[in-house]
Amino acid sequence: MQNMKAARLKKILNFLKSPKLAVAMIVLLIILFLTATFVPQGQAETFYLTHYPGFIARLIILTHYYNFYRSSIFLIPLFLFFINLIICTFSRIIARFLHKAPLRFGPDLIHISILLFIASGIASLRFQEQEVVIPEGGSALLSSGHKIEMFHQLSIPKDLAENSSIDLYYKVSKNGVLIKEGWLANEKILEFDNFIISRQPDFWEQVLILKDENLEYYELKPGIGFRMENRNFIFKGISPEYSRDQENKHTLSSEFYLAALFVEQESDIESRTIIKNRGDKIGPFIVHDLLLAYRFIIKEKSDAEFIIGAGVLFICGLGLTFLQKTGDTKL
Amino acid sequence: MTTGALLLILKVCALVAFMLQISAISVQIVYIIKRKEKTDPVSHWLLLSAAVFLFLYTALRSLLIGFVALTTIVECLVFFSAVSMLLLFIYRLIYVQKLIHFIVLGGSLISLLLLAIASSPLMRDAVHVPIPELRSLWLVLHVSLAFIGEAFFLVAFVVSIIYLLQHDDNQKQELEKLLYRTVVIGYLIFTAGALICGAIWARHAWGRYWSFDDPKETWAFITWLTYTAYLHTRFFRKWRGKLSALLCIIGFLFTLFTLFGVSYLLEGPHSYL
Numbered sequence: 001m002q003n004m005k006a007a008r009l010k011k012i013l014n015f016l017k018s019p020k021l022a023v024a025m026i027v028l029l030i031i032l033f034l035t036a037t038f039v040p041q042g043q044a045e046t047f048y049l050t051h052y053p054g055f056i057a058r059l060i061i062l063t064h065y066y067n068f069y070r071s072s073i074f075l076i077p078l079f080l081f082f083i084n085l086i087i088c089t090f091s092r093i094i095a096r097f098l099h100k101a102p103l104r105f106g107p108d109l110i111h112i113s114i115l116l117f118i119a120s121g122i123a124s125l126r127f128q129e130q131e132v133v134i135p136e137g138g139s140a141l142l143s144s145g146h147k148i149e150m151f152h153q154l155s156i157p158k159d160l161a162e163n164s165s166i167d168l169y170y171k172v173s174k175n176g177v178l179i180k181e182g183w184l185a186n187e188k189i190l191e192f193d194n195f196i197i198s199r200q201p202d203f204w205e206q207v208l209i210l211k212d213e214n215l216e217y218y219e220l221k222p223g224i225g226f227r228m229e230n231r232n233f234i235f236k237g238i239s240p241e242y243s244r245d246q247e248n249k250h251t252l253s254s255e256f257y258l259a260a261l262f263v264e265q266e267s268d269i270e271s272r273t274i275i276k277n278r279g280d281k282i283g284p285f286i287v288h289d290l291l292l293a294y295r296f297i298i299k300e301k302s303d304a305e306f307i308i309g310a311g312v313l314f315i316c317g318l319g320l321t322f323l324q325k326t327g328d329t330k331l
Numbered sequence: 332m333t334t335g336a337l338l339l340i341l342k343v344c345a346l347v348a349f350m351l352q353i354s355a356i357s358v359q360i361v362y363i364i365k366r367k368e369k370t371d372p373v374s375h376w377l378l379l380s381a382a383v384f385l386f387l388y389t390a391l392r393s394l395l396i397g398f399v400a401l402t403t404i405v406e407c408l409v410f411f412s413a414v415s416m417l418l419l420f421i422y423r424l425i426y427v428q429k430l431i432h433f434i435v436l437g438g439s440l441i442s443l444l445l446l447a448i449a450s451s452p453l454m455r456d457a458v459h460v461p462i463p464e465l466r467s468l469w470l471v472l473h474v475s476l477a478f479i480g481e482a483f484f485l486v487a488f489v490v491s492i493i494y495l496l497q498h499d500d501n502q503k504q505e506l507e508k509l510l511y512r513t514v515v516i517g518y519l520i521f522t523a524g525a526l527i528c529g530a531i532w533a534r535h536a537w538g539r540y541w542s543f544d545d546p547k548e549t550w551a552f553i554t555w556l557t558y559t560a561y562l563h564t565r566f567f568r569k570w571r572g573k574l575s576a577l578l579c580i581i582g583f584l585f586t587l588f589t590l591f592g593v594s595y596l597l598e599g600p601h602s603y604l
Contacts, residue, residue: 019566026560033553037546037597069543189537198537307540311527318519 017087025081032077036068082118085111104324109317116310134293142298146193147173150184150294168199168294198297205293206238208260210285217288225262228283232265238292239275258290337395338458344388345409345450351381352416352443359436370432375423378416378439385413385446395458401474402461404594408449410475411590414482415442422486428505430493437489448591469532476524477551481586483517484558488583491576507572511565514579518558525551546597550589557582 015021040047043066048057064071089111095101096108134140139149151169168184172192180192190197208220225234239261262282265271276287355377362371389410392400400406419438423431448454487510494506529551530540543549561578564570 019563023560023563023570026556026563030553030556030560033543033549033556036543037549037593041544307530308527311523311530315519315523315527318515318522322515322519 013087013091016084017091018084019088021084022081022088025077025084028077029074029081032068032074036065036074039065039068041066041068078118082115085115085118089115104321106317106319106321106324109313109320111317113310113314113317116313117307120307120310134296138293140296140298142195144193144195145174146179146195148197148296149173195298199294205291205295207291208235208238208287209289209291210282211288212285218285226283226285230266232263233283234263234265236261236263236273238290258292260287260290334395337391341388341391341395344384344391345446348381348384348388348413349443349446349450351377351384352439352446355381356436356439356443359432359439363432363436370423370435374439375420375435378423378435379420382413382416382420385409385416389413392458396460398461398466399471399475401471402465403456404590405449405454405456407474407478407590408445408454411478411481412442412445412449414479415445415485418482418486426509428509430497430502430506433493434486434489437492438486441485441489465536467532467535469528469535473524473528473532476520476528478524480517480519480521480524481590483513483520484554484579484583484586487513487517487579491579494576495573495580503572507575510576510579514558514561518555518562521558522555526555547589547593550585550593554582554585554589557585 039060045061045066048060048066051057052060060066063073065073068074089108092101093108096103096105134148134150137149137151139147141147149171151171169182170184170190171181172179172190180190184190184199206222210218210220212218220235222235222237225232227233237260238258257277260276260282262274262276263271264274274282276282278287278290280287355374358371358374358377362374389400389406392406396402401410415438419435419442422438423435426434428434449456490506490510490513494503494510497503497506529548533542533548534540541548557578561575561582564575564578
């Protein structure tokens with residue numbers, strides 16, 4: 001009876017450490033990854049129902065393909081592959097030490113590094129990304145108690161050319177104590193304590209608040225407008241502007257302000273761009289306020305530095321395997 | 332030297348490389364058609380000269396943009412083509428395989444195709460200074476090593492096709508050995524470049540090592556997995572051979588999709604490439 005149990009256990013172990021299982025899992029993972037890149041991730045269910053044929057949409061929803069990297073359809077094969085790799089690696093290492101297998105540690109180093117990659121990948125799943133929108137002069141409070149404040153500043157190039165850009169000045173504080181402050185250029189990331197913050201350059205919220213003579217307030221977003229006396233006024237967005245001198249040139253003392261850009265269309269063909277500042281009149285309205293906000297991706301840092309170590313281990317293992325195998329006549 | 336003069340030299344370099352490559356292919360085809368016993372004595376030198384002109388193109392373009400010219404799709408294709416030609420030259424010198432002239436011809440045709448795509452009007456080829464996030468040594472290592480690895484995959488692709496068409500068992504065994512060696516070296520360099528240096532660069536540029544939201548990264552990983560599967564199929568006598576060769580062919584097709592398909596069909600942070 002005990003022999004039968006041992007034989008069954010051995011059979012299961014042999015199946016779990018089999019390279020055939022590894023190849024099957026790799027091929028399955030290839031197919032899953034491949035299809036997942038063609039399914040937009042993280043959309044609402046209605047998106048899939050409206051963009052895909054009924055059967056495929058239901059399949060995407062049922063299998064949680066819309067959240068592929070956290071779905072069981074991905075995690076189960078990955079887990080099986082992980083188990084396969086663990087059993088295969090350690091049974092081989094034990095066999096090598098017992099002199100039942102040739103002393104070739106190259107493949108073991110490769111497998112250990114892949115185990116480290118997968119383990120770190122699974123561990124990093126708990127470090128969720130968070131998206132926040134912080135308006136000009138506004139702040140965001142993180143769950144850790146950190147407060148981030150952002151201020152827009154106009155960056156005027158040294159040659160005073162027209163293509164100026166908006167830079168951000170940030171302040172990070174915790175419990176009222178300033179931890180860090182400085183400029184956050186477009187391509188840079190902000191790091192403090194255990195957080196990494198990156199600015200999304202193309203995603204800023206632009207809102208124009210108009211008021212009429214009855215003190216009714218209206219909110220406009222880019223692309224929206226109003227019609228008056230056969231003319232369309234379309235709000236195009238908020239533009240960083242800066243004051244000019246008498247010769248209509250920028251100076252180093254130019255002040256930065258935000259202005260609303262409108263396109264005025266008199267007919268289908270004729271149109272002109274007009275710029276309005278706070279307090280200016282446009283049609284029956286007055287520009288009351290302009291709101292500009294950036295989107296930021298806030299990510300808690302995982303201790304992923306050891307991934308580099310795993311990478312080096314992988315390369316060493318691969319090199320060692322190749323060197324040991326070149327002398328092999330089976331090659 | 333003025334920018335205009337440099338641009339003119341760039342064009343001349345590309346044109347000369349193109350002509351040299353066509354000459355090399357013509358010589359190879361003539362020798363194959365005439366069924367000469369020996370491989371031709373000149374075509375590999377023509378390939379080397381073409382590679383030198385393409386490397387010169389990359390060097391001059393780097394001077395123009397003030398950074399290593401590996402930041403746009405055209406620059407990458409030129410580099411890929413140059414490395415492939417250099418590799419084919421080395422293979423032609425090292426290997427005394429009977430079928431080496433077929434391997435070199437197949438590889439030359441693909442690298443010519445890559446160069447033709449690079450010069451196609453469909454490609455955006457503006458010579459401009461790269462954006463700040465691209466100006467990193469890690470990016471240079473990432474791109475150059477990834478394309479050197481892919482050049483080995485290109486050779487492996489041609490060897491696989493010849494393997495599948497071959498009936499002689501001895502030749503097949505020789506090709507199998509060559510295929511394995513080529514893939515392992517390519518796999519090693521590709522892993523170091525595309526995955527490891529790529530991850531480090533992504534950490535510097537975007538604040539994270541890896542993101543499966545970026546289809547380019549996912550497809551590079553799919554390519555890597557395919558070659559991983561290839562290395563494992565060699566454990567089994569039944570799977571070794573046809574299946575291994577098929578996986579190498581699929582792997583290279585995935586490499587091409589990662590390069591072109593992802594850039595034009597799927598959106599992600601790599602979409603400038």
